[in-house]
Structures are given as C-alpha cells and as structure tokens.
Amino acid sequence: MSVALGPRMLPCLVWVPDARQSGAIPTHETARLRRSVWWVLPLLACVACSGSSSPGGEPDGGSHDAGCETPGPTENPPVDEKKDTLAASRLLRRASLALRGVPPTDAEYAAQEAAGDEAAQRAFVDSFVDRTLHEPLFYRTMFEKARDWFDIPVIASTADAPEYGAQQQRTVELCKPGTAKAGAWKFYRGDTKACDGLKPDGTPADETTLEPWWAPGTTVTLVGYAGNTSETGITMPNGTPTPVNCRQVGPEGTCGCGPNAVRCHADHGTYPGHENFVIHNAQGQRRLLFEEPARLFAHLAWYDRPATDLILGTYSVGPTRVQAAYVSQALAGGLTALHEDDSWWRPERYSQAPIDPEHTPGDPYAWREYSVPARNPFLIADRDYRFDPRTQTGAVRGVPAAGILTSIGFLAGYPRERLRGARALEILACEVFSPPQGQTFNEYRRDPGTEGTCQHCHRRLDPAAIHFKRYAKHSSAFEGWGAKYFMPGVGTAWHWPVAWRKGQFPYGGDPYSHWNRWYQPDTLLTPVTEAQATANPESLFIDFLPSDQTLLGQVSDGTIGPLGFAKLIVASGSFDRCVVRHMHAQVMGRDIDPAAEAGYLEAQVKRFVEGGRKIRPYVKSLTQSNLFKRGH
Structure with missing residues (x-):
C-alpha cells in the first residue's frame, strides 16, 4: 500500500491502490486491508503535509485539521483548487473573526460584493486585513487574547475586603x-x-x-x-x-x-476601599494591575515592538493609578526622593508617551508607556546585574525589570515563588506539568525538587521558581492602607534581625514562616550550604540559577531575578515557539502540535524571528497563507 498526496500536498488525500493490479495481495484480503487502514492513513498523511510549502515557496501557516479530508470512493482523486478554497465572503468572515473577534458587518459584506468578480472580492479581503490590523479593534483583540492566554488572577486581599487592596497608600x-x-x-x-x-x-x-x-x-x-x-x-x-x-x-x-x-489614595466611593478593590470597577487599581500584563502585550502588537520586550524589557504600560502602585512600592523601600517626582501624575509631563489607541494623549486613564525603573528604581535597568549572596554581603541594589515578570499584577497575583515559576513556564514557554505515570520515586524528606513523587515536576519548576524569590506580601495590613509587599535583601528597608529565622515575634507569620519553611539550605530551590545560611541568612534569597543547574537545557549567565529566567526561556527558543503557537491558534483556530508538527512549528518560528518577533506582521503572514484560505 502507499499514500499519494495532491500536487501541493494539500489537502491530505489518502488512497489505497487496488492490490489486484499487482497480484501481491489476494482479492478477498484487499477490502479488509483498505477498511483497516482507512482511518489511520489520513492521520499519517496529515502529519506529513503539515508545514508544506506552496510552489512559490510560501510556507503554509495553517491547520491540517482544516486542510485534511477523508477521500471518497474514487481512488486517487485530483485536487480541486476551487472546491478547496474558501469563497471570498467566507474568507472575509474568517479574517474578521481572527483579527477582531466578531463577524463582518452587513455593510462590509455589501462592499465586498460590490467590489466585482471573485478576484476583486478576494483583493477586498486583503485590503480589509491591512486596514483592520491598524484599527483600535485589533489592539482590543490582542489585549483580550493575552488576558485569556496569561490568565493571571486578580491580586488577593490580605484580610477582609475591601480595605486590603494593593495600593500601599x-x-x-x-x-x-x-x-x-x-x-x-x-x-x-x-x-x-x-x-x-x-x-x-x-x-x-x-x-x-x-x-x-x-x-x-x-x-x-x-x-x-x-x-x-x-x-x-x-x-x-x-x-x-x-x-x-x-x-x-x-x-x-x-x-x-x-x-x-x-502617600495617600482618595476614595470617592460610599465605602472607602471599594473604589480601588472591586474588580468590576474598570478604573480600580486592583483591576488595572491585573490587566497590565495583557495590556503590555497589546501595546507591543500595536507598536510593532519585539515580543521579547514582554519579558526582557524595562518598560511597561499603565494609567496613573497603575504607576502610583510602583511609586508606592519604591517609597515603602525608602526611596523618598520620589516624593518630588511629578512625571507620573502631571499630564504635561507624560503627554508625549506612546498610548493605546482607545485614549487620547494626556489622559490619566490612558495605557501609556512608562519606564519601570523610573517609577520603582528597585526594579533596575541593568540587564546583567549579578549578586551572589553566598559570597557577597550587604544590600542588593535591586531586581532587574523584566516586563510582565516584574509587574505587580503578576508578582502579587501569585503569592509564592513556585506558583510564579510554574505559571511563567506554562504561560511563556508552553510547558505542561502533569502527574507521573507508573514511576517509582525515592522517599520524600525535605526537598520536593529531588525527593518523592513531587520531584517529577519540581525538577523542572524549581530552577524557574528560584528567580522569583525577592517579592513577598506581608500577612497583615492596616485598614484603609492596603497590603505591604517586601523585596527581601533589596535596598535599606527590607532587612530584619536574625530573629526572623526562628520565627520569633513579630516574625511568626508570612512571609517569614514561608521563607523558614521552604527556603531550606541544600535544596534545589535554595542551593546554599547550611554554613552559608547561618553566616548570612539573606543567602536564602539566592535568585539566580547556579551553573551546575539548567533550565530548558540552558545555563544561566548569573543575572538575578525574573530577568534571569526570561533570558533562559528566550535562549532555549521556548518563548518564541510559545508565542507562535498562541498567535497561530488565534488566527488559524487551533494550536500547533509540537510533537507531531515539529517541522511546521520550527518553520513558523523561523518566519516569526526573521520578522523581528513582531506580532502584527506575523499575524498578517498567517492570513496570507494558503491554509488560511482553505475550506469549504
């Protein structure tokens, strides 16, 4: 038996020749053989055709689900290009759903029909794509896509709602x-x-x-x-x-x-605290901080910035209330010079900043670009900052800013370093954590990274989690104030007497109890010796990957904090593959299987990287692919 594909290998048409022609298989066996392989061969053939190229060399950016079909009774039928290509009106609908999330309007359908013949109507779709990619609705689509993709929870309350928000004011x-x-x-x-x-x-x-x-x-x-x-x-x-x-x-x-x-927040509501805390208030600080990571992704797409700025960049986007949270964090750490800085709240100081397309310059509610180190200098601009608490003493200058990975929404939304590491791998490297099947593990004693059943995942996530240690929420808060967040070992304020290591009053609650419970020397998460921890308790906050460990096959350059993690997933190629898969799902309607379609995925990643890792050009290239245009 053999598999024959169409002249362009699309769609994946499977046929089994009549074995009686060669006499290799008895007549009564032929029908049974054909029945037994009928449902297997299409799958094999579809895998083979994923990532195929058109005669002109253009990689198809689409789905074998949409392109593969089971043949009828005719053996080796020819490919019908007209039959297998979407009608112009259907193509317009597909483009609109991919780029705007809604079908075309009646007026747009009418304009397409008035364009002329089929070729003119298809050209209308090309113009529609170009126009839509520069409309505010595309920004909104990218924001909603990223919000669902990242799926970051809103910042939890410290105690009873609504007094305990995130504002630190x-x-x-x-x-x-x-x-x-x-x-x-x-x-x-x-x-x-x-x-x-x-x-x-x-x-x-x-x-x-x-x-x-x-x-x-x-x-x-x-x-x-x-x-x-x-x-x-x-x-x-x-x-x-x-x-x-x-x-x-x-x-x-x-x-x-x-x-x-x-240092204060003015609440105009009937019950102080609700205005900033309730998630249904679109301008409440708690919701704005929750949206910031997805808004940054939409900003990158809108301004054709490299997608790697999402996790490697020193800038973010946010209205005044978002930026107030970063300023408040810096003030809590002792950077009192920010009292005199009005660049984040006075409109004439920020009116030239790039903003989202849904607001006007100077609007305090606009999602405008800002320098994170300017708002919180503890999130430093240095791209290669290294600090090894095993050999260095004193205060850490800061943690390098790393896009959404150092955003308050991400760090406070996930209150523990292992949650942050695991979710960062899942969201940004498309890693999948699943329970082990049929394996035998050594006995668990104290380190989930090297002992017991849990090491199945912790061997992978702890080398990521180590980068997310220097941000923790204090367990108690004052009514009308909001939570306090510590950056342990950083600056001058976030240091404590050695009594915290024993949980002595007032160090019995979180985050001290968590640090004492999980930052154990000689573990995968905390690779310091007992002697080093005794000599310098802050060595427990080691937040870079030592050279004898790897993450996704990469060795760290020693950069501390979330930026060190970001460098590793970018170097491994996992970040690029993950972004491509999510954008492919948005436009084509389905993910790329990294196992069955490895070649196709790498071809798409190559196109994405060669295009400067820009979202909008890559999305457009998918809409121009042959597979985007296929269907019935």
Whole structure:
C-alpha cells in the first residue's frame, strides 16, 4: 500500500491502490486491508503535509485539521483548487473573526460584493486585513487574547475586603456635609475628630492645601493627621508612642500624606476601599494591575515592538493609578526622593508617551508607556546585574525589570515563588506539568525538587521558581492602607534581625514562616550550604540559577531575578515557539502540535524571528497563507 498526496500536498488525500493490479495481495484480503487502514492513513498523511510549502515557496501557516479530508470512493482523486478554497465572503468572515473577534458587518459584506468578480472580492479581503490590523479593534483583540492566554488572577486581599487592596497608600475620605471641615479629606481610620477640626486631645487639627496627584490642576484640603506636613510623627506599635521619620514610614500614625499627597489614595466611593478593590470597577487599581500584563502585550502588537520586550524589557504600560502602585512600592523601600517626582501624575509631563489607541494623549486613564525603573528604581535597568549572596554581603541594589515578570499584577497575583515559576513556564514557554505515570520515586524528606513523587515536576519548576524569590506580601495590613509587599535583601528597608529565622515575634507569620519553611539550605530551590545560611541568612534569597543547574537545557549567565529566567526561556527558543503557537491558534483556530508538527512549528518560528518577533506582521503572514484560505 502507499499514500499519494495532491500536487501541493494539500489537502491530505489518502488512497489505497487496488492490490489486484499487482497480484501481491489476494482479492478477498484487499477490502479488509483498505477498511483497516482507512482511518489511520489520513492521520499519517496529515502529519506529513503539515508545514508544506506552496510552489512559490510560501510556507503554509495553517491547520491540517482544516486542510485534511477523508477521500471518497474514487481512488486517487485530483485536487480541486476551487472546491478547496474558501469563497471570498467566507474568507472575509474568517479574517474578521481572527483579527477582531466578531463577524463582518452587513455593510462590509455589501462592499465586498460590490467590489466585482471573485478576484476583486478576494483583493477586498486583503485590503480589509491591512486596514483592520491598524484599527483600535485589533489592539482590543490582542489585549483580550493575552488576558485569556496569561490568565493571571486578580491580586488577593490580605484580610477582609475591601480595605486590603494593593495600593500601599493610606485611604483618605471626604468629610461629610454638616461637619466643620466638610469637603476636606481625612484619614479613613484613626482620626475621628478631624472633620470637626480637632485633634484627639481637643486642640486644633492640622490643615494644608495642595495640588493632589489624583487631580492635577486642582487644589484640595487635607485635615487632621492627613494634613500633617512635619518631618516627624508618632506611631503606636503595641500601644507605645514611638517617634518616626514621616518621609521614611509614610502616613502611619500622625504622619501626613506627603507632598502632593502621593502617600495617600482618595476614595470617592460610599465605602472607602471599594473604589480601588472591586474588580468590576474598570478604573480600580486592583483591576488595572491585573490587566497590565495583557495590556503590555497589546501595546507591543500595536507598536510593532519585539515580543521579547514582554519579558526582557524595562518598560511597561499603565494609567496613573497603575504607576502610583510602583511609586508606592519604591517609597515603602525608602526611596523618598520620589516624593518630588511629578512625571507620573502631571499630564504635561507624560503627554508625549506612546498610548493605546482607545485614549487620547494626556489622559490619566490612558495605557501609556512608562519606564519601570523610573517609577520603582528597585526594579533596575541593568540587564546583567549579578549578586551572589553566598559570597557577597550587604544590600542588593535591586531586581532587574523584566516586563510582565516584574509587574505587580503578576508578582502579587501569585503569592509564592513556585506558583510564579510554574505559571511563567506554562504561560511563556508552553510547558505542561502533569502527574507521573507508573514511576517509582525515592522517599520524600525535605526537598520536593529531588525527593518523592513531587520531584517529577519540581525538577523542572524549581530552577524557574528560584528567580522569583525577592517579592513577598506581608500577612497583615492596616485598614484603609492596603497590603505591604517586601523585596527581601533589596535596598535599606527590607532587612530584619536574625530573629526572623526562628520565627520569633513579630516574625511568626508570612512571609517569614514561608521563607523558614521552604527556603531550606541544600535544596534545589535554595542551593546554599547550611554554613552559608547561618553566616548570612539573606543567602536564602539566592535568585539566580547556579551553573551546575539548567533550565530548558540552558545555563544561566548569573543575572538575578525574573530577568534571569526570561533570558533562559528566550535562549532555549521556548518563548518564541510559545508565542507562535498562541498567535497561530488565534488566527488559524487551533494550536500547533509540537510533537507531531515539529517541522511546521520550527518553520513558523523561523518566519516569526526573521520578522523581528513582531506580532502584527506575523499575524498578517498567517492570513496570507494558503491554509488560511482553505475550506469549504
């Protein structure tokens, strides 16, 4: 028996010759043989034809599901090009669904029909594709595609909703009508007499007028502790009055909101906290941070940036409320110079930034491009920063910015390093983690990366997870403030006495308990010796892959943090293959099987990389492929 394919190997038409012609198989065996192989040969032939080329050399960018068909009773039927090519109207529908997610309008169908004959109507589709790729709806399609693809959860609350959002700012609310200071802003909690113009002891409350970051060009009045402009204040840890430097600790205790109130969040809602916390508020900070990774992908597609900027870049996109979260994180780490930086909230300072096509320049709600290191200098611009806590002491300068991998939405959405590593591999390298089948493992004692059943996955995910250690949410929060996030070992603020290693008060909860439980010396996740951990407890935060380990077959160059991970998956080719598969699924309607269609996948990746890893040109090339145009 043999398999014959059409002159262009598409569609995959399978036939079995009549064995009686050669006498090799008895007559009564021929029909049985044909029945037994009828459903097998199409699959084999389809695998063979995946990744075929047209006579002109253009790789087909499509689906063997759409291109392969089971033949009828006629042996070795010829390929009918007209029959196997979509009608112009069907092709228009396919293009519209791929690029916009909706069918063409009646007006578009009418315009296509009015174009003339079949050739003119097909040319209309080509023009439609070119036009649509530059319409805002294409940006929206890429955003929605990335949101579903990444599937990053919204940031969880630290305690009871809604007070515990991600803003790391203290909430202020308006004094109600009828009070002495009606219309002024006061702290939501901890200053009950402020709206009456009084301190708790009955003396006149502080009051200041300023231009707030959340409403540039206007002035507001802060009253009570919120309006305190002194450099020092009082906090009450464990009920004991303690003097503090207000510029360093922020609006805790009697300390105010700072210049332009950058340490506070003004909530206009009926219940303070809901505005930023509820996910159905499209302008709430919690939802905006959740959307930032997908918005960055859409931004790259819209501006024809390399897709690798998604994980290697030092920039991101976000409206003012998103950028406020990064500034707040930096302020919490002690970078008080950002108090005077107005480039992220004053429209004239950012009006020239590239923005999404759904807003206008200068709009504070526009998804505009910004430098992540400028907003949070602890997310540094250095592309090769190395720090080995086994041999180096002192503070880590920062963690290199790495696109969505250092976004607050990703890091806070996944509260543990192993979750981050596993999901980053699944999302960005298309890795699949599945339970082992019929294997025997050594006994589990303390390291899931080398012991027990769990090592089946942990041997792969722990070398990724090691890069995501230096970001952790504190287990408790103050009402109206939001969660606090630590970057252990970085800067001057995120260091603790050695008592945290023993879980002594106040280090009994997360993240200290998690670090003590899972950052065990001499494990795959924490490759430091017991002696090194004793000498320097911060060596447990080692966040680069040592040279004796590999990830996806790659050896690290020593770059710390998520950027080190990003470099490895790009070098392995896994990132490019994964992006191609997802874009192929978006346009062609199905994934590429990396096992059965390895050659076809590599051909697509080659086209993608040679095109500068740009999404829009690659999407267009798929719509021009022969397989995109095939069907009935």
